Amino acid sequence: MDQWLSLLAPQLRALDELAAQDGHMTRAAERLGIPQSSMSRRIHALEKTLGIRLLIQDGRIVRLTPAATRLAERARDPLHALEAIIGSIAGEADAEHGTVRFGFPLTMGSGRLPTLIAEFHRRAPGIRLQIKQAHGSQLTADLKAGELDVAVVIPASDEVRHTVIGTQTIHVVVPASHRLATRKRLRLAELRDEPFIANPVTYNLRQLTETWCEQAGFTPQITVEITEFDTMRELIGRGLGIGLLPHDERIAPGTVEVALTPSGYEREIALAWGPTAVTPAARRLLGFIREQF
Numbered sequence: 001m002d003q004w005l006s007l008l009a010p011q012l013r014a015l016d017e018l019a020a021q022d023g024h025m026t027r028a029a030e031r032l033g034i035p036q037s038s039m040s041r042r043i044h045a046l047e048k049t050l051g052i053r054l055l056i057q058d059g060r061i062v063r064l065t066p067a068a069t070r071l072a073e074r075a076r077d078p079l080h081a082l083e084a085i086i087g088s089i090a091g092e093a094d095a096e097h098g099t100v101r102f103g104f105p106l107t108m109g110s111g112r113l114p115t116l117i118a119e120f121h122r123r124a125p126g127i128r129l130q131i132k133q134a135h136g137s138q139l140t141a142d143l144k145a146g147e148l149d150v151a152v153v154i155p156a157s158d159e160v161r162h163t164v165i166g167t168q169t170i171h172v173v174v175p176a177s178h179r180l181a182t183r184k185r186l187r188l189a190e191l192r193d194e195p196f197i198a199n200p201v202t203y204n205l206r207q208l209t210e211t212w213c214e215q216a217g218f219t220p221q222i223t224v225e226i227t228e229f230d231t232m233r234e235l236i237g238r239g240l241g242i243g244l245l246p247h248d249e250r251i252a253p254g255t256v257e258v259a260l261t262p263s264g265y266e267r268e269i270a271l272a273w274g275p276t277a278v279t280p281a282a283r284r285l286l287g288f289i290r291e292q293f
Contacts, residue, residue: 095280156270
């Protein structure tokens with residue numbers, strides 16, 4: 001297989017171009033950017049390799065034999081597809097172009113991170129971002145598997161290379177009509193009799209909610225489990241319970257955020273990267289987020 005690819009790819013490309021130029025050897029050579037002598041050698045080498053005649057001399061031009069015409073037609077699409085693939089991959093070496101597969105947490109869908117993404121796009125409009133939102137463990141798994149290049153993850157994970165770039169403060173979100181809605185701060189122990197809305201047990205924020213409540217002397221009464229944070233806020237606004245959630249600049253209707261005291265209810269925000277984050281475009285995104293966050 002290697003022998004066929006190494007020998008035939010340039011020869012078939014020469015035949016394809018010769019067919020496109022109606023047998024005009026000089027024009028075909030110019031299109032390929034090679035001397036006419038090299039063009040002739042490639043065609044003759046292909047004839048020798050296949051053991052068939054491909055050209056018929058007709059004055060100053062040559063005509064392709066029926067076999068050569070069929071071969072050129074059938075090889076054209078695979079050759080052009082290969083060129084497109086190689087061109088796409090080579091383009092990733094350009095810091096102004098290429099694709100970066102970028103992930104970030106479900107809890108950061110508004111506010112600072114989307115603003116940074118918009119600013120990065122303004123500065124590097126030629127770089128295409130493929131964005132995925134998921135919870136931290138999924139993002140970490142995707143980085144390890146090579147399905148993401150760069151990700152903002154919460155919490156930081158030693159399973160992937162990362163640097164801590166900030167913290168995310170957790171608040172209590174209550175219905176606007178709740179008895180505690182007018183408070184500026186409250187202690188977690190004051191919530192011992194409240195129904196909680198929380199993520200499934202695999203989510204880091206659910207694990208922190210249970211840990212912090214236990215440290216405050218009670219086990220939270222989790223009455224609703226849900227994966228989507230926006231829907232959690234909607235359900236809180238409808239009076240189904242309260243929740244521990246990161247600050248969100250878009251306050252859901254019918255809800256109020258109340259700070260917790262003492263301080264320390266927070267999670268580390270990390271910028272992480274996988275083994276595929278080696279292109280200039282990926283490194284450019286990494287550097288930008290690190291500088292701006």
